[in-house]
Amino acid sequence: MPTIPTARxxxxxxxxxxxxxxxxxxxxxxxxxxxxxxxxxxxxxxxTLRVIGQAREAGANLVIAHEGxxxxxxERGAEAAESEVARAKRQAxxxxxxxxxxxxxxxxxxxxxxxxxxxAEALGWAPYVREHRPEAALADLPxxxxxxxxxxxxxxxxLPALRLAGDPAAMCSRAVLLAGYRGGxxxxxxxxxxxxxxxxxxxxxPEWETPEYVRxxxxxGRSCGLIALGHAESEEPGMAALAVRLAGLFPHxxxxxxxxxxxxxxx
Amino acid sequence: MPTIPTARxxxxxxxxxxxxxxxxxxxxxxxxxxxxxxxxxxxxxxxTLRVIGQAREAGANLVIAHEGxxxxxxERGAEAAESEVARAKRQAxxxxxxxxxxxxxxxxxxxxxxxxxxxAEALGWAPYVREHRPEAALADLPxxxxxxxxxxxxxxxxLPALRLAGDPAAMCSRAVLLAGYRGGxxxxxxxxxxxxxxxxxxxxxPEWETPEYVRxxxxxGRSCGLIALGHAESEEPGMAALAVRLAGLFPHxxxxxxxxxxxxxxx
Numbered sequence: 001m002p003t004i005p006t007a008r009x010x011x012x013x014x015x016x017x018x019x020x021x022x023x024x025x026x027x028x029x030x031x032x033x034x035x036x037x038x039x040x041x042x043x044x045x046x047x048t049l050r051v052i053g054q055a056r057e058a059g060a061n062l063v064i065a066h067e068g069x070x071x072x073x074x075e076r077g078a079e080a081a082e083s084e085v086a087r088a089k090r091q092a093x094x095x096x097x098x099x100x101x102x103x104x105x106x107x108x109x110x111x112x113x114x115x116x117x118x119x120a121e122a123l124g125w126a127p128y129v130r131e132h133r134p135e136a137a138l139a140d141l142p143x144x145x146x147x148x149x150x151x152x153x154x155x156x157x158x159l160p161a162l163r164l165a166g167d168p169a170a171m172c173s174r175a176v177l178l179a180g181y182r183g184g185x186x187x188x189x190x191x192x193x194x195x196x197x198x199x200x201x202x203x204x205x206p207e208w209e210t211p212e213y214v215r216x217x218x219x220x221g222r223s224c225g226l227i228a229l230g231h232a233e234s235e236e237p238g239m240a241a242l243a244v245r246l247a248g249l250f251p252h253x254x255x256x257x258x259x260x261x262x263x264x265x266x267x
Numbered sequence: 268m269p270t271i272p273t274a275r276x277x278x279x280x281x282x283x284x285x286x287x288x289x290x291x292x293x294x295x296x297x298x299x300x301x302x303x304x305x306x307x308x309x310x311x312x313x314x315t316l317r318v319i320g321q322a323r324e325a326g327a328n329l330v331i332a333h334e335g336x337x338x339x340x341x342e343r344g345a346e347a348a349e350s351e352v353a354r355a356k357r358q359a360x361x362x363x364x365x366x367x368x369x370x371x372x373x374x375x376x377x378x379x380x381x382x383x384x385x386x387a388e389a390l391g392w393a394p395y396v397r398e399h400r401p402e403a404a405l406a407d408l409p410x411x412x413x414x415x416x417x418x419x420x421x422x423x424x425x426l427p428a429l430r431l432a433g434d435p436a437a438m439c440s441r442a443v444l445l446a447g448y449r450g451g452x453x454x455x456x457x458x459x460x461x462x463x464x465x466x467x468x469x470x471x472x473p474e475w476e477t478p479e480y481v482r483x484x485x486x487x488g489r490s491c492g493l494i495a496l497g498h499a500e501s502e503e504p505g506m507a508a509l510a511v512r513l514a515g516l517f518p519h520x521x522x523x524x525x526x527x528x529x530x531x532x533x534x
Binding site: 165189206207219231232265 | 475
């Protein structure tokens with residue numbers, strides 16, 4: 001008879017490839033017990049009520065999400081505890097009977113980073129990656145115009161919109177890829193210069209840092225393009241790839257990824 | 268003969284309405300001397316090379332900007348000092364002969380906040396503001412659908428695009444207005460709930476906080492819309508209003524606001 005894994009066994013499988021774990025870590029069971037027999041797994045970027053409801057309808061009782069339930073990275077601030085919406089969501093999660101585990105730090109510590117590597121794969125860039133760093137992938141792309149690259153990314157990731165900075169006609173080939181909230185200037189700017197990069201693609205970052213750097217770099221004759229994918233949009237492929245890996249490890253239970261709608265609509 | 272003010276006199280005029288100043292403050296002369304005789308003033312959100320060049324062409328030798336020259340809020344990190352683009356920009360600023368003063372903390376400490384009040388005015392919301400807080404304006408708007416409000420904001424601010432979360436058909440009237448990078452969950456979420464607000468309009472904030480809160484609030488039956496203007500887009504009116512004020516204080520020199528292009532293009 002096929003073995004039904006416990007939540008603990010699934011969590012151990014999630015942790016196994018991580019090179020190390022930070023102390024403290026945000027990765028933990030946000031709801032549910034470690035000895036839960038897991039009937040099915042859903043991975044998602046964000047453990048929204050829709051994701052949890054669809055998991056339950058499909059007979060899955062473990063959601064593995066990249067972010068937390070209550071709208072903040074650490075989820076320990078007073079705001080999470082005091083928010084009425086957070087309280088109502090907590091009750092809905094409890095009623096659902098679905099356990100929720102957060103897999104954030106571990107996945108970023110796979111070698112290479114499980115989120116960045118899956119994003120590179122989803123973009124079709126995997127063959128062009130010359131180096132995986134802990135925080136970035138560096139790629140030598142076939143030269144193409146920034147606007148063309150953006151159109152290709154929209155198509156490949158199925159995005160209704162993305163944001164770019166720089167000249168859409170500028171040719172780009174040396175790319176820096178930064179998943180999630182790694183678009184800040186302190187990380188991106190030294191990397192762009194050290195790698196003589198002419199393209200940075202990131203999830204999210206402060207608007208007055210790297211985008212303004214790119215604007216001035218172009219005005220100073222240093223051609224540079226920037227594509228901001230959106231935070232969820234940049235990390236969704238990592239959680240989809242994780243579902244594929246878990247399906248291989250736990251062949252006797254259903255495992256699937258659920259993709260949420262974009263949180264923003266561009267108008 | 269009309270008096271030509273020094274940069275120091277202009278700075279003193281900028282500081283005068285501030286209720287207090289933080290220690291330390293980011294407000295300071297980023298380039299130039301306090302005893303500079305000021306021939307003309309340009310205000311801007313960001314002291315870009317284009318703004319500085321246009322100021323110089325117009326005979327103005329003092330740019331008053333909300334953000335700094337080198338792509339970070341504090342501008343004291345290693346990244347600002349080591350960036351090639353920052354070095355080249357610094358040289359271009361030095362060659363320009365234009366002084367650059369940063370007016371950030373003071374303007375946010377005007378009563379009401381000079382950035383938020385100007386944004387409310389630019390949106391046509393000034394008559395509906397019921398309370399100005401240090402970090403937000405609270406407004407009772409004529410009820411309208413979220414999508415209509417967004418379209419009106421685009422028109423009034425002249426924006427090519429903005430981002431919204433929530434149902435475009437949902438009626439909104441109790442609004443929270445947050446300029447700049449005040450869209451984070453720790454600030455916005457308790458305010459939305461305490462004020463029973465059904466609309467939050469902010470400049471910028473982490474995508475996985477307030478937008479995800481809004482998504483779940485709607486799913487839990489608490490109607491809430493969100494409009495993200497963009498950081499610069501939300502603070503530009505404050506710097507435009509500052510030019511009007513300075514023109515009244517220094518009638519013998521030309522004072523104007525220069526608006527930059529949006530740093531992002533939505534595609």
